[in-house]
Amino acid sequence: MRELLRRVGDLRPPGPFRRTFWKSPLRGMWLTSFLGLVLLIGLTTLFVTGLVSYAAYKPRLGGQFNDPTPGAGILGFYIFEWPTDPPWLYQLNQGIHVVLGLALVPVVLAKLWSVIPKFFAWPPVESPAQALERASLFLLVGGAFFEFITGIINIQYWYAFPVGFYTAHFYGAWVFVGALFVHVVVRFGRMVKALRGQRWRDLLGGGPAGTRPEPPDEQGLAPVEPAPATLSRRGLLGVVGGSSLLLVVMSIGQSIGGPLRQVALLAPRGGWTEGPGPNDFVINKTAAARGIRAEDVGPAWRLELRGPGSTDPIVLDRGQLLAMALHTERIPLACVEGWSTVQTWTGVRLKDLAALAGVERPSSVHVESLQRTGAFRSANLGGNQVMDERSLLALRVNGADLSLDHGFPARIIVPNNPGVHNTKWVARLTFRA
Numbered sequence: 495m496r497e498l499l500r501r502v503g504d505l506r507p508p509g510p511f512r513r514t515f516w517k518s519p520l521r522g523m524w525l526t527s528f529l530g531l532v533l534l535i536g537l538t539t540l541f542v543t544g545l546v547s548y549a550a551y552k553p554r555l556g557g558q559f560n561d562p563t564p565g566a567g568i569l570g571f572y573i574f575e576w577p578t579d580p581p582w583l584y585q586l587n588q589g590i591h592v593v594l595g596l597a598l599v600p601v602v603l604a605k606l607w608s609v610i611p612k613f614f615a616w617p618p619v620e621s622p623a624q625a626l627e628r629a630s631l632f633l634l635v636g637g638a639f640f641e642f643i644t645g646i647i648n649i650q651y652w653y654a655f656p657v658g659f660y661t662a663h664f665y666g667a668w669v670f671v672g673a674l675f676v677h678v679v680v681r682f683g684r685m686v687k688a689l690r691g692q693r694w695r696d697l698l699g700g701g702p703a704g705t706r707p708e709p710p711d712e713q714g715l716a717p718v719e720p721a722p723a724t725l726s727r728r729g730l731l732g733v734v735g736g737s738s739l740l741l742v743v744m745s746i747g748q749s750i751g752g753p754l755r756q757v758a759l760l761a762p763r764g765g766w767t768e769g770p771g772p773n774d775f776v777i778n779k780t781a782a783a784r785g786i787r788a789e790d791v792g793p794a795w796r797l798e799l800r801g802p803g804s805t806d807p808i809v810l811d812r813g814q815l816l817a818m819a820l821h822t823e824r825i826p827l828a829c830v831e832g833w834s835t836v837q838t839w840t841g842v843r844l845k846d847l848a849a850l851a852g853v854e855r856p857s858s859v860h861v862e863s864l865q866r867t868g869a870f871r872s873a874n875l876g877g878n879q880v881m882d883e884r885s886l887l888a889l890r891v892n893g894a895d896l897s898l899d900h901g902f903p904a905r906i907i908v909p910n911n912p913g914v915h916n917t918k919w920v921a922r923l924t925f926r927a
């Protein structure tokens with residue numbers, strides 16, 4: 495076996511498989527470790543906000559699950575009842591997940607660049623343990639590409655997945671994090687040593703002329719025959735950091751609003767509204783796109799309330815709803831894709847509607863809309879979400895009637911609820927005891 499490996503070793507192909515091929519003086523243990531540390535912190539944050547997002551999307555609802563993602567199984571071990579407080583938690587969580595995800599793209603690319611020589615390591619396999627480690631790197635790099643690409647496609651609203659985005663991104667995340675865990679266990683000590691071993695000031699000081707190569711290392715990252723630097727190490731990190739900052743500036747406006755909304759060019763829902771007026775805030779799916787017909791939302795529209803045993807539903811028209819006790823709340827509307835906005839909603843409390851349907855303490859409610867087909871035509875809300883005093887069946891926004899695109903005649907608004915569960919064009923509420 496040894497002999498065979500030695501023979502293969504002697505057959506080292508030319509070009510990138512030779513260590514002399516890689517000449518950039520910027521590559522080395524310190525650079526790779528520095529980028530690795532940034533990614534360790536960033537990717538951990540992405541994973542945690544991703545898990546929180548999944549819990550919000552698919553909370554435990556008195557024993558029922560919301561979304562039909564085929565059994566999250568043991569990976570859903572941590573799912574809990576999603577709270578209504580703090581009302582901005584989901585908005586903050588999604589904003590961080592999406593903006594940070596974009597900002598890490600240049601760092602991931604720089605990290606890959608810094609370790610390119612290792613992709614051409616020769617011999618390809620040195621021992622069973624090392625083969626296993628290389629296989630885990632395949633999952634690590636493949637998993638990273640998969641997660642970043644599916645995430646970015648999704649925030650660009652290009653739903654091109656054969657399976658649902660949530661399913662793909664959720665399972666992909668666990669595979670990726672498993673590989674990342676192995677990688678960190680194997681490399682953490684080496685990273686700390688590399689970061690401690692050299693003086694940062696020597697590495698980052700001076701322009702290209704003053705930039706010294708990193709010392710050779712047994713990992714084969716630093717060049718054995720370095721070329722003179724054309725860009726300083728500080729310059730390289732500046733380009734990476736600057737690119738990240740640009741991505742943040744071009745996307746964060748969709749979450750925080752203000753003047754940055756105008757330059758949120760990477761975020762399609764940065765500003766897509768129906769023009770000035772009380773309903774001037776982001777629309778996700780328009781009524782036309784969801785096939786809502788004018789006659790469905792005209793005077794003939796009725797809201798149906800059902801309880802567990804009730805055979806005859808309670809039927810209300812919009813006038814009767816407006817005659818009930820109305821409440822006004824300022825609540826964020828936050829989409830899983832990261833955009834959000836805070837508006838002032840007026841409507842009937844969901845708990846009052848539950849009481850009217852004869853259910854004083856509902857365990858959950860099934861909300862159905864006029865939409866006949868397609869995603870999000872219905873959703874489930876937990877008992878805690880129904881019972882929160884701020885949870886509304888909203889009829890008005892900012893003092894005016896809801897516009898058709900924002901869900902007229904009535905829509906759900908619940909604090910800290912993922913936007914996708916704030917169902918528009920509501921037609922029926924079925925409360926479970």
Ligand SMILES: Nc1nc2c(c(=O)[nH]1)N[C@H]1C(S)=C(S)[C@@H](COP(=O)(O)O)O[C@H]1N2
Binds near residue numbers: 775829871872
């Ligand atoms: N019936 C129905 N309700 C829906 C949707 C939908 O497609 N159909 N989209 C949801 C999503 S994903 C979001 S983010 C919010 C957006 O509300 P807005 O368009 O008023 O901003 O509505 C939600 N309610």
Ligand SMILES: [Mo]
Binds near residue numbers: 831913914
């Ligand atoms: Mo959404």
